[in-house]
Amino acid sequence: xxxxxxxxxxxxxxxxxxxxxxxxxxxxxxxxxxxxxxxxxxxxxxxxxxxxxxxxxxxxxxxxxxxxxxxxxxxxxxxxxxxxxxxxxxxxxxxxxxxxxxxxxxxxxxxxxxxxxxxxxxxxxxxxxxxxxxxxxxxxxxxxxxxxxxxxxxxxxxxxxxxxxxxxxxxxxxxxxxxxxxxxxxxxxxxxxxxxxxxxxxxxxxxxxxxxxxxxxxxxxxxxxxxxxxxxxxxxxxxxxxxxxxxxxxxxxxxxxxxxxxxxxxxxxxxxxxxxxxxxxxxxxxxxxxxxxxxxxxxxxxxxxxxxxxxxxxxxxxxxxxxxxxxxxxxxxxxxxxxxxxxxxxxxxxxxxxxxxxxxxxxxxxxxxxxxxxxxxxxxxxxxxxxxxxxxxxxxxxxxxxxxxxxxxxxxxxxxxxxxxxxxxxxxxxxxxxxx
Numbered sequence: 049x050x051x052x053x054x055x056x057x058x059x060x061x062x063x064x065x066x067x068x069x070x071x072x073x074x075x076x077x078x079x080x081x082x083x084x085x086x087x088x089x090x091x092x093x094x095x096x097x098x099x100x101x102x103x104x105x106x107x108x109x110x111x112x113x114x115x116x117x118x119x120x121x122x123x124x125x126x127x128x129x130x131x132x133x134x135x136x137x138x139x140x141x142x143x144x145x146x147x148x149x150x151x152x153x154x155x156x157x158x159x160x161x162x163x164x165x166x167x168x169x170x171x172x173x174x175x176x177x178x179x180x181x182x183x184x185x186x187x188x189x190x191x192x193x194x195x196x197x198x199x200x201x202x203x204x205x206x207x208x209x210x211x212x213x214x215x216x217x218x219x220x221x222x223x224x225x226x227x228x229x230x231x232x233x234x235x236x237x238x239x240x241x242x243x244x245x246x247x248x249x250x251x252x253x254x255x256x257x258x259x260x261x262x263x264x265x266x267x268x269x270x271x272x273x274x275x276x277x278x279x280x281x282x283x284x285x286x287x288x289x290x291x292x293x294x295x296x297x298x299x300x301x302x303x304x305x306x307x308x309x310x311x312x313x314x315x316x317x318x319x320x321x322x323x324x325x326x327x328x329x330x331x332x333x334x335x336x337x338x339x340x341x342x343x344x345x346x347x348x349x350x351x352x353x354x355x356x357x358x359x360x361x362x363x364x365x366x367x368x369x370x371x372x373x374x375x376x377x378x379x380x381x382x383x384x385x386x387x388x389x390x391x392x393x394x395x396x397x398x399x400x401x402x403x404x405x406x407x408x409x410x411x412x413x414x415x416x417x418x419x420x421x422x423x424x425x426x427x428x429x430x431x432x433x434x435x436x437x438x439x440x441x442x443x444x445x446x447x448x449x450x451x452x453x454x455x456x457x458x459x460x461x462x463x464x465x466x467x468x469x470x471x472x473x474x475x476x477x478x479x480x481x482x483x484x
Contacts, residue, residue, distance in 0.1 A: 080186030245363030279344025
C-alpha cells in the first residue's frame with residue numbers, strides 16, 4: 049500500500065515539529081484534571097491537522113476521529129495529558145512539583161504524529177473502520193483530596209481520567225485501544241509487550257485520638273500518631289504472607305502527623321495503595337491490611353476510620369494485538385529488543401480499558417533514568433516517539449485493512465470482561481466513606 053510508505057515518511061518529516069511541541073509541554077507540566085495548557089496545545093495541533101475535536105471531556109480530555117462518520121470497528125490511540133510530582137527534578141514546576149518524568153508528553157507526541165500522518169496521507173478512505181485519537185487526563189492517581197473535592201462537587205465521578213472518559217461516554221463507540229508508555233533505563237529502540245499488570249485500591253486512614261500537653265500531662269491524651277505507627281508496623285508484619293506469584297504491593301504515606309510537637313497528636317492521616325494481579329486478591333489483601341491498621345488504633349484507644357477511594361483494575365492485554373505490534377516493530381527494532389513482559393508491577397487506568405475491550409499497553413525506549421525519578425531523561429526522540437508512532441501506524445493499518453478482518457476476529461474472540469454498567473458499578477463499590 050503506497051500510503052503506508054508515505055505515512056512513515058510523514059512521521060519522520062513532522063518529528064522535529066512534534067519534538068518542539070512536546071518539549072514545550074515538558075516545560076509546562078500540569079497535574080491531573082488541571083491540564084488546560086497541555087490540552088490546548090494538543091487540541092490546536094489536531095485542529096490544524098484537519099480534525100474536528102471534542103474538548104472538555106472528563107474536564108480536560110480531547111477526542112478526534114479520523115473519519116467523521118461512525119465507522120466500525122473504531123480503535124482508540126491514547127495519549128495522557130498529566131504529569132507526576134517529582135520535586136527533586138530540575139524540570140519540576142516550582143509551585144506544584146509537577147514534571148513529565150512519567151513520559152506522558154512522549155505519548156502525546158506519538159498520538160499527534162500518527163494523527164497528522166493519517167490525516168495528511170488520506171489513508172482513511174481505504175481503511176475498513178475508524179481511529180479515535182484520545183488525549184486522556186489524570187492517569188496518575190495523586191492529589192486525592194483535590195479529586196475528592198471534584199467528586200463531591202459533581203465535576204467528576206471517578207478519580208482516574210480514563211475512568212471518567214468511560215463514564216461520560218467517550219469510549220462508547222470504541223472497540224479496541226492502543227497505548228505506549230516509556231520504560232525506565234531504556235535509551236535505545238525497544239518494545240516491551242506487556243501481558244498483564246497490577247491493579248490497586250486506594251484508601252485513606254484517619255486516626256482520631258485526644259489532645260493533651262505532650263510534656264505536662266501526656267497521660268490525659270490518646271496519641272493518634274502512635275496508633276498510626278503501630279498500624280504501619282502491623283502491616284509490615286504481614287508482608288511475608290504476600291505470595292510472590294501475586295505480585296502484591298502495599299505502600300503508604302502519612303499525610304498528617306499532628307499539629308504541634310508539644311501537643312499529643314489527635315488527628316493523624318495516611319493514604320495507602322494495595323496492589324495485586326487480580327481485583328479479588330486486592331480485596332483479600334485489603335481486608336488484612338485494614339485489620340492491621342485497626343489494631344494500631346485499638347492498641348492506644350484511638351478511633352480508626354477508613355475511606356475507600358477506588359483505584360485501577362489490573363491490566364489484561366490482548367495477545368493478538370501484541371503479536372501484531374511485535375511483527376510491525378521488527379521493521380524498526382532489533383528482535384532481541386522486542387521483549388515479552390509477563391507482568392507489569394505498576395498500575396494504570398489502561399487496565400480499566402482492557403476490561404472493556406481488546407487493548408494493549410506497550411513499553412517503549414528512548415529514555416534513561418527511572419520513571420517518576422529525578423534522573424529521568426529523554427535521550428532519543430526517534431526511539432521515544434517516531435518508532436512507536438510508525439509501529440502503531442502499521443498496526444492500525446493491519447487491523448483495519450482487508451475489511452478489518454483481523455480486528456473483527458479479535459473482537460469476536462475476546463468479549464469484554466465487564467460491560468460498561470458492570471464496570472461502573474464495580475468502581476462505585478470501591479468508594480466507601482466513614483460511617484458507611
